Amino acid sequence: MIIALFTLFPAFSQLQGQFYSVSLTPSLYLSIPHFEDELPARTSAGFAASLDLLGYQTNRASASLGVQLGTVTPSIPFGSYRSRGFTTIGLQMKGGWNISPVFSLSSQIGTEINIYKHIEEVFASFSFQIGPQFLFMQNDDYQFFFTLPVSLHLRKEITAIQVGVGFRYQYYPNPKQGQHP
């Protein structure tokens, strides 16, 4: 799939080199339980902020390491239960593939520690994310992306699908100009 994308689409990035980035993503969080529940999925809202401290952009691709902070609200009450809200902190590894001057695909894997704040209980989880990014603003040292990430949050008792709409600000402290196709 990746090879096909690289073959079909010319790689492109106007800015290259080391970068830092910040992403903010509100999302819809759908909990699909592995246990018997009254509903096939419960709906919550989520919000995630991620900070990539170690990032590098080449002509074709980017990679970064960072931390993620987030929160998920309790679900809408239904029947006798609602799913609990929690806050999360995690580490993430991100990769990006430039497909056109404005369009790139990003993917991410991560692991998190999550806290049900009110009841003071903790659980671990893993996550995968993929989504398109659209460059809509840039100058000599930063880029602004509009993102549509789709995540899988793998908890022990729940698999959650998270669909978000967000923004990503990518700052290049020592930018190099890339080649135009």
Place this chain on the structure above:
Amino acid sequence: MRKNLPKLILLLLITTLALSSCELFWEKPIEGDVYTVTIGIDYKNNDNTNDNLAGTVTDARELFFTFDSVTSKSGRNWNGYLLVQEGDARDADTFNTSILAGSDIYPSKANLEQVLYTIKSTAKSNDLTILTYSGHGFSPTGELILAHTKTSGVISTEELKLSPTTLLTWMGEIPGKKLIILDSCYSGHFLEDSSSSLSLVYENSINDWFSQYWASEDYTIPDIFLITAAADTESWETGVAGHSHGDFTLALLKGLGWPDPHPTISNNPTSVDDLSLPRARKGSVLTVDSLYTYIKEHQINPIRSTLFWPRTRVQHPMTNGGAMDMVLFRF
């Protein structure tokens, strides 16, 4: 690729809409009746004066009235059983009370079992049963100490103990949703660890959190939810408006709508209309978590002691871990 972008976005939106908000269009279950069992024991009818408790009977009586109010405000039918041992009477008439909703029932182990059996035989799968207990918890394992039934002679504590296993078994046989609220020392022992999360109140580490992720034990929604006054410590009583309450129950009463400031006994509410909607509700629902959080925030005694901020009389309320919170009442 650009031509396909609108289709990709549309696909994402359709997927999201298809999966989201089941809560809004799924057929809502009908809420059933509410059964409450409130227990208060002052231990003044045994030979030992050191174990007397001043706030437990008022806990039970005021909770009994409060649950009547809460249930009435949520538009559900209520059946309340009040089990109290009060004063020094230890004659046969005191012990042999009828098992009738609304009348004082003597809180012996046999009577409690009979009350729960009565509820079991009438409750349905959509009903809610709430049991509250204000009394001693055995040190350090937390067993409840129920009222004795000896008109004379030595009373053995062993015979009065009610273990977590026994109570959870009796409650587990009742159809519907169940909540147990314990205001007693060491009551956290009634809670089993969740298979999907670990409490920060007890010592554990990041290794334990990830080990639990990979552990084979599956999570199921607890059949019985619990809120306990303490983890593995003692719990305490506190004086208010000329009488006593368990500190935990005082906050519980406030959260359920008992007048604030707490009135003297002679000024107690006489009608359910005198009570407000539960202050612990979040939006239009009262859940185990909202009630638990309210109690933690409003109890007088501290919930933890640290090296830099040492505190005495620490009692940390506890509840079930895991992904799900139970909805108790809607208003």
